[in-house]
Amino acid sequence: MGQPNHPPGGRMTARAVVRLGLRRGVGLPSVIVMTSMMGFGSLAADGGISFLTALSASALVWGLPGQVAMAELWAAGANLLTVVLAASLANARFMPMAMSLFPLMRGGTRHRGAPYLLVQLLSVNTWAACQEIFPAIPLHLRVVYYTAFASTILVAGQIGTGLGFFAVAFLPKPVTLGLIFLNPCYFALLFAGTRVRPYVAALLLGAFFGPIIYALAPEWSLLLTGFVAGSAAFFFFDVRPTSVSNAESK
Amino acid sequence: MSETIMLLCAIAGTYLWRALGVAFSARIEPDGALFRWVSCVSYAMLAALISRMTVLPLGSLAETPMSFRLGAMAVAIAVFLLARRGMFSGVIAGVGTFIALVAFA
Structure with a gap:
Protein backbone atom coordinates (compact mmCIF):
# COMPACT_ATOMS: atom_id res chain seq x y z
CA MET A 1 0.00 0.00 0.00
CA GLY A 2 1.29 3.41 -0.97
CA GLN A 3 4.50 2.11 -2.48
CA PRO A 4 5.70 4.28 -5.37
CA ASN A 5 5.06 1.61 -7.98
CA HIS A 6 2.72 3.86 -9.96
CA PRO A 7 3.92 5.14 -13.31
CA PRO A 8 4.70 8.87 -13.36
CA GLY A 9 1.50 10.80 -14.01
CA GLY A 10 -0.50 7.82 -12.79
CA ARG A 11 -3.30 7.90 -10.30
CA MET A 12 -1.22 8.95 -7.29
CA THR A 13 -3.21 11.40 -5.23
CA ALA A 14 -1.84 14.37 -3.31
CA ARG A 15 -2.87 12.70 -0.06
CA ALA A 16 -0.99 9.55 -0.93
CA VAL A 17 2.12 11.61 -1.72
CA VAL A 18 1.86 13.50 1.58
CA ARG A 19 1.58 10.20 3.44
CA LEU A 20 4.54 8.79 1.53
CA GLY A 21 6.66 11.86 2.30
CA LEU A 22 5.77 11.80 5.98
CA ARG A 23 6.37 8.07 6.30
CA ARG A 24 9.73 8.20 4.52
CA GLY A 25 10.74 11.20 6.61
CA VAL A 26 9.70 9.79 9.98
CA GLY A 27 11.99 6.76 9.72
CA LEU A 28 15.77 6.75 9.62
CA PRO A 29 16.18 10.31 8.26
CA SER A 30 14.41 11.77 11.31
CA VAL A 31 16.41 9.64 13.72
CA ILE A 32 19.65 10.71 12.04
CA VAL A 33 18.74 14.39 11.87
CA MET A 34 17.60 14.30 15.48
CA THR A 35 20.85 12.76 16.71
CA SER A 36 23.01 14.99 14.50
CA MET A 37 21.20 18.04 15.82
CA MET A 38 21.75 16.73 19.35
CA GLY A 39 25.42 17.07 18.50
CA PHE A 40 24.84 20.69 17.52
CA GLY A 41 22.67 21.37 20.58
CA SER A 42 25.36 20.10 22.92
CA LEU A 43 28.02 22.06 21.03
CA ALA A 44 25.96 25.23 21.35
CA ALA A 45 25.36 24.72 25.07
CA ASP A 46 29.06 24.05 25.54
CA GLY A 47 29.97 27.22 23.68
CA GLY A 48 27.68 29.42 25.76
CA ILE A 49 25.09 29.98 23.04
CA SER A 50 21.55 30.53 24.35
CA PHE A 51 18.82 27.91 23.97
CA LEU A 52 16.66 30.14 21.79
CA THR A 53 19.55 30.97 19.46
CA ALA A 54 20.41 27.28 19.12
CA LEU A 55 16.81 26.34 18.27
CA SER A 56 16.47 29.24 15.84
CA ALA A 57 19.72 28.28 14.13
CA SER A 58 18.50 24.71 13.60
CA ALA A 59 15.19 25.96 12.19
CA LEU A 60 16.40 28.89 10.09
CA VAL A 61 20.04 28.28 9.19
CA TRP A 62 19.05 24.62 8.72
CA GLY A 63 22.44 23.50 7.50
CA LEU A 64 24.50 21.60 10.03
CA PRO A 65 28.04 22.33 8.76
CA GLY A 66 27.29 26.06 8.83
CA GLN A 67 25.76 25.76 12.30
CA VAL A 68 28.77 23.84 13.59
CA ALA A 69 31.15 26.43 12.12
CA MET A 70 29.07 29.13 13.77
CA ALA A 71 29.01 27.49 17.21
CA GLU A 72 32.69 26.54 17.19
CA LEU A 73 33.99 29.92 16.03
CA TRP A 74 31.63 31.85 18.29
CA ALA A 75 32.85 29.84 21.27
CA ALA A 76 36.44 30.52 20.22
CA GLY A 77 35.72 34.27 20.33
CA ALA A 78 36.15 34.97 16.62
CA ASN A 79 34.79 38.28 15.32
CA LEU A 80 31.36 38.60 13.75
CA LEU A 81 32.54 38.82 10.16
CA THR A 82 34.70 35.69 10.46
CA VAL A 83 31.84 33.71 12.02
CA VAL A 84 29.28 34.76 9.45
CA LEU A 85 31.60 34.26 6.48
CA ALA A 86 32.58 30.77 7.67
CA ALA A 87 28.96 29.78 8.39
CA SER A 88 27.76 31.07 5.05
CA LEU A 89 30.52 29.48 2.99
CA ALA A 90 30.14 26.14 4.80
CA ASN A 91 26.56 26.16 3.50
CA ALA A 92 27.34 27.26 -0.06
CA ARG A 93 26.29 23.82 -1.31
CA PHE A 94 22.67 24.97 -1.17
CA MET A 95 23.15 26.89 -4.41
CA PRO A 96 24.02 23.96 -6.69
CA MET A 97 21.67 21.72 -4.67
CA ALA A 98 18.73 24.02 -5.34
CA MET A 99 19.76 24.30 -8.98
CA SER A 100 19.79 20.54 -9.36
CA LEU A 101 16.51 19.92 -7.52
CA PHE A 102 14.07 22.73 -8.30
CA PRO A 103 13.99 22.13 -12.06
CA LEU A 104 12.60 18.67 -11.20
CA MET A 105 9.67 20.18 -9.26
CA ARG A 106 8.43 22.63 -11.86
CA GLY A 107 4.70 23.10 -12.21
CA GLY A 108 3.89 22.13 -8.64
CA THR A 109 3.40 25.65 -7.33
CA ARG A 110 1.09 28.39 -8.57
CA HIS A 111 2.84 31.39 -7.08
CA ARG A 112 6.14 32.49 -8.63
CA GLY A 113 7.58 33.36 -5.24
CA ALA A 114 6.78 30.00 -3.65
CA PRO A 115 10.12 28.35 -4.51
CA TYR A 116 11.91 31.10 -2.58
CA LEU A 117 10.00 30.04 0.51
CA LEU A 118 10.24 26.30 -0.14
CA VAL A 119 14.01 26.42 -0.64
CA GLN A 120 14.39 27.31 3.05
CA LEU A 121 13.40 23.68 3.81
CA LEU A 122 16.16 22.22 1.63
CA SER A 123 18.77 20.00 3.29
CA VAL A 124 21.10 17.17 2.23
CA ASN A 125 18.63 14.54 3.44
CA THR A 126 15.71 15.97 1.51
CA TRP A 127 17.82 16.51 -1.57
CA ALA A 128 19.02 12.90 -1.61
CA ALA A 129 15.56 11.51 -0.81
CA CYS A 130 13.92 13.53 -3.57
CA GLN A 131 16.56 12.65 -6.17
CA GLU A 132 15.83 9.01 -5.42
CA ILE A 133 12.03 9.06 -5.46
CA PHE A 134 11.10 11.80 -7.93
CA PRO A 135 11.08 9.55 -11.00
CA ALA A 136 8.18 7.65 -9.40
CA ILE A 137 6.14 10.74 -8.53
CA PRO A 138 4.07 12.81 -11.01
CA LEU A 139 5.66 16.18 -11.77
CA HIS A 140 2.97 18.35 -10.16
CA LEU A 141 3.03 16.36 -6.89
CA ARG A 142 6.78 16.35 -6.34
CA VAL A 143 6.70 19.61 -4.43
CA VAL A 144 4.14 18.00 -2.11
CA TYR A 145 6.51 15.13 -1.35
CA TYR A 146 9.39 17.56 -0.86
CA THR A 147 7.42 19.66 1.62
CA ALA A 148 6.09 16.70 3.60
CA PHE A 149 9.50 15.03 3.86
CA ALA A 150 11.42 18.23 4.66
CA SER A 151 8.92 19.40 7.30
CA THR A 152 9.15 16.09 9.10
CA ILE A 153 12.89 16.21 9.50
CA LEU A 154 12.81 19.91 10.38
CA VAL A 155 10.68 18.98 13.39
CA ALA A 156 13.09 16.17 14.23
CA GLY A 157 15.93 18.70 14.06
CA GLN A 158 14.19 20.95 16.58
CA ILE A 159 13.62 18.08 19.00
CA GLY A 160 17.24 16.96 18.62
CA THR A 161 18.65 20.44 19.20
CA GLY A 162 16.59 20.80 22.38
CA LEU A 163 17.56 17.37 23.69
CA GLY A 164 21.25 17.91 22.93
CA PHE A 165 21.27 21.33 24.57
CA PHE A 166 20.14 19.95 27.91
CA ALA A 167 21.65 16.48 27.68
CA VAL A 168 25.21 17.79 27.27
CA ALA A 169 25.65 17.92 31.04
CA PHE A 170 24.86 14.21 31.36
CA LEU A 171 26.55 12.81 28.26
CA PRO A 172 30.07 11.41 28.49
CA LYS A 173 32.56 13.16 26.21
CA PRO A 174 33.05 10.23 23.78
CA VAL A 175 29.28 10.15 23.16
CA THR A 176 29.13 13.88 22.44
CA LEU A 177 32.00 13.46 19.99
CA GLY A 178 30.20 10.46 18.46
CA LEU A 179 27.09 12.59 17.91
CA ILE A 180 29.15 15.13 15.99
CA PHE A 181 30.88 12.40 14.00
CA LEU A 182 27.51 10.90 13.09
CA ASN A 183 26.81 13.68 10.60
CA PRO A 184 29.73 13.14 8.18
CA CYS A 185 29.38 9.37 8.66
CA TYR A 186 25.72 9.36 7.62
CA PHE A 187 26.31 11.76 4.74
CA ALA A 188 29.07 9.49 3.44
CA LEU A 189 26.71 6.50 3.42
CA LEU A 190 23.96 8.55 1.82
CA PHE A 191 26.19 8.85 -1.23
CA ALA A 192 28.09 5.56 -1.01
CA GLY A 193 25.33 3.88 -3.03
CA THR A 194 25.52 6.31 -5.97
CA MET B 1 22.41 41.13 21.58
CA SER B 2 25.50 40.48 19.48
CA GLU B 3 24.57 36.80 19.53
CA THR B 4 21.25 37.65 17.88
CA ILE B 5 23.01 39.73 15.22
CA MET B 6 25.41 36.87 14.57
CA LEU B 7 22.48 34.46 14.20
CA LEU B 8 20.58 36.75 11.83
CA CYS B 9 23.69 37.20 9.69
CA ALA B 10 24.30 33.43 9.60
CA ILE B 11 20.67 32.87 8.55
CA ALA B 12 20.93 35.51 5.82
CA GLY B 13 24.35 34.21 4.73
CA THR B 14 22.93 30.72 4.28
CA TYR B 15 19.66 31.83 2.68
CA LEU B 16 21.60 33.81 0.10
CA TRP B 17 22.88 30.56 -1.45
CA ARG B 18 19.43 29.01 -1.42
CA ALA B 19 17.85 32.03 -3.12
CA LEU B 20 20.62 32.22 -5.73
CA GLY B 21 20.07 28.54 -6.47
CA VAL B 22 16.34 29.05 -7.03
CA ALA B 23 16.97 32.13 -9.18
CA PHE B 24 19.41 30.27 -11.42
CA SER B 25 17.30 27.11 -11.52
CA ALA B 26 14.63 28.89 -13.57
CA ARG B 27 16.93 28.72 -16.59
CA ILE B 28 17.88 25.08 -16.20
CA GLU B 29 16.18 22.32 -18.15
CA PRO B 30 16.13 19.01 -16.22
CA ASP B 31 17.19 17.00 -19.26
CA GLY B 32 19.93 19.36 -20.38
CA ALA B 33 23.71 19.32 -20.03
CA LEU B 34 23.67 22.31 -17.67
CA PHE B 35 21.54 20.34 -15.23
CA ARG B 36 23.98 17.41 -15.25
CA TRP B 37 26.92 19.76 -14.75
CA VAL B 38 25.28 21.46 -11.76
CA SER B 39 24.46 18.03 -10.33
CA CYS B 40 28.14 17.06 -10.67
CA VAL B 41 29.09 20.27 -8.83
CA SER B 42 26.59 19.42 -6.06
CA TYR B 43 27.99 15.94 -5.60
CA ALA B 44 31.57 17.23 -5.61
CA MET B 45 30.77 19.89 -3.01
CA LEU B 46 28.97 17.43 -0.77
CA ALA B 47 31.86 14.98 -1.00
CA ALA B 48 34.39 17.73 -0.32
CA LEU B 49 32.41 18.77 2.73
CA ILE B 50 32.09 15.23 4.11
CA SER B 51 35.76 14.58 3.48
CA ARG B 52 36.79 17.88 5.11
CA MET B 53 34.60 17.16 8.16
CA THR B 54 36.32 13.79 8.52
CA VAL B 55 39.93 14.63 7.70
CA LEU B 56 40.16 18.22 8.97
CA PRO B 57 37.21 18.81 11.34
CA LEU B 58 36.61 22.00 13.27
CA GLY B 59 36.65 22.31 17.04
CA SER B 60 36.30 19.42 19.45
CA LEU B 61 36.37 16.66 16.82
CA ALA B 62 39.81 17.91 15.75
CA GLU B 63 41.20 16.76 19.13
CA THR B 64 40.55 13.11 18.23
CA PRO B 65 43.21 11.24 16.22
CA MET B 66 42.64 11.18 12.49
CA SER B 67 43.10 7.40 12.46
CA PHE B 68 39.98 7.04 14.65
CA ARG B 69 37.89 9.10 12.27
CA LEU B 70 39.14 7.43 9.10
CA GLY B 71 38.96 3.96 10.68
CA ALA B 72 35.38 4.49 11.85
CA MET B 73 34.40 5.82 8.44
CA ALA B 74 35.92 2.74 6.76
CA VAL B 75 33.97 0.45 9.13
CA ALA B 76 30.75 2.34 8.38
CA ILE B 77 31.17 2.00 4.62
CA ALA B 78 32.23 -1.67 4.84
CA VAL B 79 29.22 -2.60 7.00
CA PHE B 80 26.94 -0.54 4.76
CA LEU B 81 28.06 -2.49 1.70
CA LEU B 82 28.11 -5.88 3.46
CA ALA B 83 24.60 -5.27 4.77
CA ARG B 84 23.43 -4.56 1.19
CA ARG B 85 23.22 -0.83 1.64
CA GLY B 86 22.02 -1.08 5.18
CA MET B 87 22.10 2.56 6.15
CA PHE B 88 21.15 1.96 9.75
CA SER B 89 23.71 -0.83 10.28
CA GLY B 90 26.41 1.26 8.65
CA VAL B 91 25.78 4.34 10.79
CA ILE B 92 25.53 2.34 14.02
CA ALA B 93 28.75 0.45 13.22
CA GLY B 94 30.65 3.59 12.23
CA VAL B 95 29.57 5.78 15.14
CA GLY B 96 29.87 2.83 17.56
CA THR B 97 33.43 2.18 16.41
CA PHE B 98 34.27 5.86 16.77
CA ILE B 99 32.83 6.14 20.30
CA ALA B 100 34.60 2.92 21.33
CA LEU B 101 37.93 4.15 19.96
CA VAL B 102 37.62 7.52 21.70
CA ALA B 103 36.53 5.92 24.97
CA PHE B 104 38.93 2.98 25.19
CA ALA B 105 41.86 3.39 22.81
Missing part, protein backbone atom coordinates in the same frame (compact mmCIF):
# COMPACT_ATOMS: atom_id res chain seq x y z
CA ARG A 195 25.80 4.47 -9.29
CA VAL A 196 25.62 7.16 -11.97
CA ARG A 197 29.12 7.39 -13.47
CA PRO A 198 29.71 11.17 -13.58
CA TYR A 199 28.28 11.53 -10.07
CA VAL A 200 30.53 8.80 -8.70
CA ALA A 201 33.49 10.58 -10.31
CA ALA A 202 32.37 13.91 -8.81
CA LEU A 203 32.10 12.33 -5.35
CA LEU A 204 35.55 10.70 -5.53
CA LEU A 205 37.29 13.77 -6.94
CA GLY A 206 35.54 16.03 -4.43
CA ALA A 207 36.42 13.79 -1.49
CA PHE A 208 40.07 13.60 -2.57
CA PHE A 209 40.67 17.27 -3.37
CA GLY A 210 38.38 18.72 -0.68
CA PRO A 211 40.82 18.56 2.24
CA ILE A 212 43.81 19.48 0.05
CA ILE A 213 42.14 22.64 -1.23
CA TYR A 214 40.85 23.32 2.28
CA ALA A 215 44.42 23.36 3.57
CA LEU A 216 45.31 25.96 0.94
CA ALA A 217 42.21 28.18 1.04
CA PRO A 218 39.96 27.18 3.95
CA GLU A 219 37.13 29.66 3.45
CA TRP A 220 36.60 29.25 -0.27
CA SER A 221 37.56 25.58 -0.49
CA LEU A 222 34.05 24.16 -0.88
CA LEU A 223 33.08 26.47 -3.73
CA LEU A 224 36.45 25.93 -5.38
CA THR A 225 36.46 22.14 -4.99
CA GLY A 226 32.84 21.83 -6.06
CA PHE A 227 33.46 23.85 -9.19
CA VAL A 228 36.76 22.23 -10.19
CA ALA A 229 36.02 18.60 -9.24
CA GLY A 230 32.42 18.79 -10.43
CA SER A 231 33.42 20.26 -13.79
CA ALA A 232 36.19 17.69 -14.23
CA ALA A 233 33.74 14.88 -13.51
CA PHE A 234 31.25 16.34 -15.96
CA PHE A 235 33.71 16.88 -18.79
CA PHE A 236 35.54 13.58 -18.47
CA PHE A 237 32.81 11.19 -17.34
CA ASP A 238 29.46 12.53 -18.48
CA VAL A 239 27.91 10.44 -21.22
CA ARG A 240 26.07 12.64 -23.66
CA PRO A 241 22.63 11.35 -24.48
CA THR A 242 22.53 10.66 -28.20
CA SER A 243 18.79 10.69 -28.78
CA VAL A 244 17.38 13.74 -30.55
CA SER A 245 14.72 14.25 -27.88
CA ASN A 246 17.45 15.16 -25.44
CA ALA A 247 18.71 18.04 -27.58
CA GLU A 248 20.63 20.31 -25.27
CA SER A 249 19.78 23.92 -24.86
CA LYS A 250 22.21 26.36 -23.29
